[in-house]
Amino acid sequence: MDRTPDVEQRVCGIVLAAGAGRRFGAPKAGIVFEGRTxxxxxxxxxxxxGCDDVVVVTGALAQGLRLHSSANLHLVHNPLWNTGMASSLRAGLDAAAERGADAAVLTLVDLPWIGPEAVRRVIARHREGASVVAATYDGRRGHPILFARKHFADVAASAQGDSGARRFLAAHPTVADVDCTDTGRIDDVDVPADLPGP
Structure with missing residues (x-):
């Protein structure tokens, strides 16, 4: 454990949803699957x-993105979205910090089969004392990933191009991996065939 446990930590979720979805043929943020984008x-x-707030970082689909109305849901546009995922990650972390987050839980927009129990487990491990937590599936690290606020600057600085948080995780010595194999699937959506038909 690398900090004193504190159940009052405020957690902000970050959805990286800025990409153009070139392989899919449209921005994936706006793709409707089972009645919801x-x-x-x-x-x-x-x-x-269990996140207190959620920031959705938009880019290619800046206008007309359908989201349900919620006081805890915030759209943040990244004007540099076409430079890669790193700029969207930085925008999300900045927005989380502005909202007083003590930790941020990161996920990607194209992972529709992750279950909320994975988020709960990652947050629970953070509240037990871990400052960097990653969900794993059959031993493979995936999303969601949590960073305590003290790491925001280092995560942002290490992100380059489309690598996102990968370099930070590879260099950080105390990532707490939490098995979430039974909570959902880490399969992503790259092309239309990845989504089952009606």
């Missing part, structure tokens, strides 16, 4: 898993 599903995942 992928952005809505990701935001609901984080709120349902």
């Amino acid at each position: 992928l952005a809505e599903r990701a935001a609901a995942l984080l709120l349902g898993g």
